[in-house]
Structures are given as structure tokens and as C-alpha cells.
Amino acid sequence: MAMTNRIERKFIGKSQAVLVAFVAIVGCSNPVANIPELKPEQLVAKPVNQPAYEQNYKMVPYDLITIRFPFHPEQDPKAPVSIRPDGQISLDGVGSVRAAGLTPDELG
Structure with a gap:
């Protein structure tokens, strides 16, 4: 029983570490980095x-x-x-x- 608790704690600890790393990576990404720039000619009205x-x-x-x-x-x-x-x-x-x-x- 003690062995099972130790394995579960190890698994939970690793899962939490992966989750924290994932949130840090996704939270630091720039969502507007891939928006194409518009040329002034494209903004001219008829x-x-x-x-x-x-x-x-x-x-x-x-x-x-x-x-x-x-x-x-x-x-x-x-x-x-x-x-x-x-x-x-x-x-x-x-x-x-x-x-x-x-x-x-x-x-x-």
C-alpha cells in the first residue's frame, strides 16, 4: 500500500510539473504574431x-x-x-x- 501511494505521488508531482510548464509556454506566446500586414493600396475605397x-x-x-x-x-x-x-x-x-x-x- 505504501508503495502505491509513493508511485501515485510521483505521478501527480510529474503531472503538475508538466501542466505548469505547458501553461507557462502557452501563456508567453504571442497570438498576434502571424497577422499579415496590409498594404496601403489594399485599403483604398472605390x-x-x-x-x-x-x-x-x-x-x-x-x-x-x-x-x-x-x-x-x-x-x-x-x-x-x-x-x-x-x-x-x-x-x-x-x-x-x-x-x-x-x-x-x-x-x-
Whole structure:
């Protein structure tokens, strides 16, 4: 019995030493050492005068689009409108309108 206690104490002592060494090594590591540096060219914003979409982009079902009625802003939907699977959008006071296959300019 005394031999078993001595072996257990030795094992526990070694386990504690390994744990302390592990915590010391991990605690002293630098977690931000591997972050790549960004070049100033990568941080340049797009010019404001460019449209937010490609001129030839054709809308497809499940696209989210923002609708604005410039002469009747009270008719503007409160949230983006989703193009339904059948390619139509529903607008209050207008009804269903085909949107899929059109560019944003063609829809407007």
C-alpha cells in the first residue's frame, strides 16, 4: 500500500510539473504574431461616382433589391424586396412586376 501511494505521488508531482510548464509556454506566446500586414493600396475605397452594380447585371430570383419611388416616397417599401422564384416582385399599389432577367436600369 505504501508503495502505491509513493508511485501515485510521483505521478501527480510529474503531472503538475508538466501542466505548469505547458501553461507557462502557452501563456508567453504571442497570438498576434502571424497577422499579415496590409498594404496601403489594399485599403483604398472605390470612387463614389461608380455605380454600386455592374451595368449589365441581370437580376435573378432571390436577389434583394431596394425600390424607390422618387415622386412618391411614401410608397417606398420599408425593407429590400426579394425577387420571387417566378421572377416577379410584389409592390403595394402596383401589383406583381417581372424583375428577373432585367438589369436594374431596365426595371427602373
